[in-house]
Amino acid sequence: MRYEAPRSVEEAVTALAGQTGAHVLAGGTDLLVKLRSEMIAPELIVDIKRIAGMREITAEEGGWRIGAAVSGAEMGEHEGLCADWPGVVEAAELIGSTQVQGRATIAGNLCNASPAADSVPAMVAASAVARIAGPEGTRDLAVIDVPQGPGKTALGPGEFITSIFLPPRGARSGDAYLRFIPRTEMDIAVVGCGISLSLDEAGRISGARVALGAVGPKVILVEAAAEALKHRALDAGALDDLATACARAATPIDDKRGTAEFRRHVAGVLARRVAVIAEARAKGDTA
């Protein structure tokens, strides 16, 4: 195996495109585990952390561009990002331990393409967009379109994600993420739910994005839930309809972490709780 740490996106693309099965190294918290367990045996590892901008969070057109090598810990220490997208940050910070937080990235969480990835439903709720560099140049792809199934992404040969863009937060809006795990820390989501809400001046919901993780082969954007909430106050009836839409949209499997029936139920329960937090944040609650 060879290790390269290019200084530019172009050099990285050339290296990746020139070697079949080359792997990108950002935080490495998934990659090194796969290397050690011999799940993969690449000829080449391309470390992208020496490329300018990869470790930076920058303001852009009212939103935030998060370099592909920015760790969860760095996101959690960024005041502007935490103020605008607390749901995305709290999802990223749920991944692994303090030690893992020091290295793990949301771009890597996305590319690992686990159905249970915590940051992905939160990014989908936030309408996040991945910037992808490759041999044909640069393209932007909505985060929801990146994972194609367990372990599979829409990235082609020689392509890698250089950053994730979170759009402008907008007035009277907020997001949140919760997951269910059987303990309090250091576990993989049985169900995850990310919601971003915008309110009109009367406090009714003017826009909603509701995303579920770990209840299908890839993240699910629940359009029916968004429709159910539209132009309504987030009252008991709206929460019931939200929960029903989420339980219906979930397509989980039975496995050691939970039964399909339990997961469908929990999808609804989490959606209610997440919506209440997102609404409070939209109304200015900074807790």
Place this chain on the structure above:
Amino acid sequence: MSRIHVTTTINDDATEFLCEAEATLLDVLRDELGLTGTKEGCGTGDCGACSVTVDGRLVCSCLMLGAEAEGREIATIEGMAEGEDLHPLQKKFIEMAALQCGICTPGFLVAAKSLLERNPDPTEEDVRYWLAGNLCRCTGYDKIIRAVLETAADMRRAS
């Protein structure tokens, strides 16, 4: 395959080493540099026995390649005491018997030091969450958590 030449700083000492591309920072510390205070538990980032800091950030050295250390500042358990003078956390761990077999101890100490540098007055909950990635199969954690909290209190009084 030619080995990779890496120039780095370990415990404030300029250090050079050669490593294979596959070698983790943990492999390099233990097998190339003889810094065997950093332990290998799981090798998959679950147990925290291999905790070190890189540019001040707590990480698992088993989840980082040695080659990535180029130009970084690494701190390991060997750099924690000042000569014969143990760090207050080390003294407190001994005083309060916050260890039994000792395999997890260097990782706990490095992680706890990193916490107290960021937060000199942590709650018990802060300590438990911060150290959730450090596993101990002997102590049941309670003595470790109490030792960290007491050290924090001592260090606040001393400063």
